[in-house]
Amino acid sequence: MREILIVVPGPGDEAAELTAAARSLGEVRVTAAVFGADEEAAADLAGLCERVVVFPAAPGGVFDGEWAAAALTPWIAAEQPFLVLLAHGNDALDLAPLLAARTDRPMLSDCLEIGLRDGRLVGVRPLHGGKVRARVAAVEAAGYLATVRPGAYPAAAAAAAAGQVVEGPAPTGFSPRREFVGAVAAEAGEVDITQAEVLVAVGRGIEEEENLDLIRSLAEALGAEVACTRPIVDKGWLEKSRQVGTSGRTVKPKVYLAIGVSGSFQHLGGLKGSPFLAAINQDPAAPIFAAADVGIVGDLFDLVPLLEEKIRERRG
Ligand SMILES: Cc1cc2nc3c(=O)[nH]c(=O)nc-3n(C[C@H](O)[C@H](O)[C@H](O)COP(=O)(O)OP(=O)(O)OC[C@H]3O[C@@H](n4cnc5c(N)ncnc54)[C@H](O)[C@@H]3O)c2cc1C
Numbered sequence: 001m002r003e004i005l006i007v008v009p010g011p012g013d014e015a016a017e018l019t020a021a022a023r024s025l026g027e028v029r030v031t032a033a034v035f036g037a038d039e040e041a042a043a044d045l046a047g048l049c050e051r052v053v054v055f056p057a058a059p060g061g062v063f064d065g066e067w068a069a070a071a072l073t074p075w076i077a078a079e080q081p082f083l084v085l086l087a088h089g090n091d092a093l094d095l096a097p098l099l100a101a102r103t104d105r106p107m108l109s110d111c112l113e114i115g116l117r118d119g120r121l122v123g124v125r126p127l128h129g130g131k132v133r134a135r136v137a138a139v140e141a142a143g144y145l146a147t148v149r150p151g152a153y154p155a156a157a158a159a160a161a162a163g164q165v166v167e168g169p170a171p172t173g174f175s176p177r178r179e180f181v182g183a184v185a186a187e188a189g190e191v192d193i194t195q196a197e198v199l200v201a202v203g204r205g206i207e208e209e210e211n212l213d214l215i216r217s218l219a220e221a222l223g224a225e226v227a228c229t230r231p232i233v234d235k236g237w238l239e240k241s242r243q244v245g246t247s248g249r250t251v252k253p254k255v256y257l258a259i260g261v262s263g264s265f266q267h268l269g270g271l272k273g274s275p276f277l278a279a280i281n282q283d284p285a286a287p288i289f290a291a292a293d294v295g296i297v298g299d300l301f302d303l304v305p306l307l308e309e310k311i312r313e314r315r316g
Contacts, residue, residue: 205260263288
């Protein structure tokens with residue numbers, strides 16, 4: 001049976017999705033590595049997988065890729081898991097390349113799908129902003145490492161029997177090359193789109209700054225917050241705190257309405273928890289439609305006022 005190590009921040013979507021990705025490879029034994037988890041969090045994780053290893057948190061209490069790599073490298077050398085899996089997010093961008101280099105493993109990053117071919121790890125990853133997908137195969141090795149796009153796998157359900165929880169050692173002789181100096185507070189008055197249940201996201205299809213009023217009005221009718229793509233922030237039309245994506249905020253709404261948004265992987269990378277995704281775009285080949293639950297092909301300048309009218313009618 002293959003041993004798979006998932007590295008997670010704690011219980012939640014990330015752990016459940018990585019467990020599902022791991023189990024998609026067949027008969028596997030899943031171990032979750034977590035840093036500084038309390039008893040309750042460790043027990044929740046143990047409901048998902050066969051074993052949980054709780055390593056001490058990094059000094060300062062925030063996740064630190066150097067600390068995690070120093071703790072995990074000897075553990076991986078001793079246990080030799082077939083595969084190490086991480087969710088493709090900020091922590092993995094820090095930790096995964098470091099860990100791949102230190103453990104001398106081939107790494108496939110940002111996978112939408114992972115699999116095995118002749119015992120080797122293969123994956124599907126997006127190229128050119130999600131317009132094309134590439135099949136990649138790792139070279140033959142004793143073990144592999146991969147990062148998986150959040151939302152690529154549906155969350156695994158808890159297992160019938162809880163796994164064991166063990167303590168992992170702190171790294172010995174830890175000599176970091178950088179130091180956590182302190183957290184920086186968000187600017188006062190910034191909107192917190194991460195807490196919104198309904199988001200109306202606008203992209204470059206809106207054409208002019210003054211047209212944003214269409215989107216604001218629709219969002220108000222829906223009781224939603226306005227979010228946007230990066231080009232809208234780059235033009236200075238909306239605040240950075242409204243940007244969704246890999247270099248913006250990660251959001252977890254129940255409903256996400258994307259208007260004039262092409263659906264680049266950098267944008268969709270900021271969407272977590274599989275929201276109901278509806279999209280309006282005039283290009284039937286726009287990548288957003290591949291991710292959307294409902295897609296409307298058409299001109300947003302016709303459709304948005306119509307949609308708002310219908311919503312206001314329904315809401316009385
Ligand atoms: C390192 C890096 C980090 C990045 N981080 C982010 C990030 O965090 N978030 C992010 O969003 N992007 C990010 N990007 C940019 C990303 O690659 C895309 O360029 C961006 O998401 C595209 O934004 P868009 O969908 O608004 O624009 P476009 O890709 O130009 O899409 C506009 C869409 O509007 C449609 N449209 C045009 N007119 C109409 C109309 N009248 N009615 C209906 N539809 C219409 C078009 O068909 C098109 O699909 C990043 C890029 C890099 C390199």
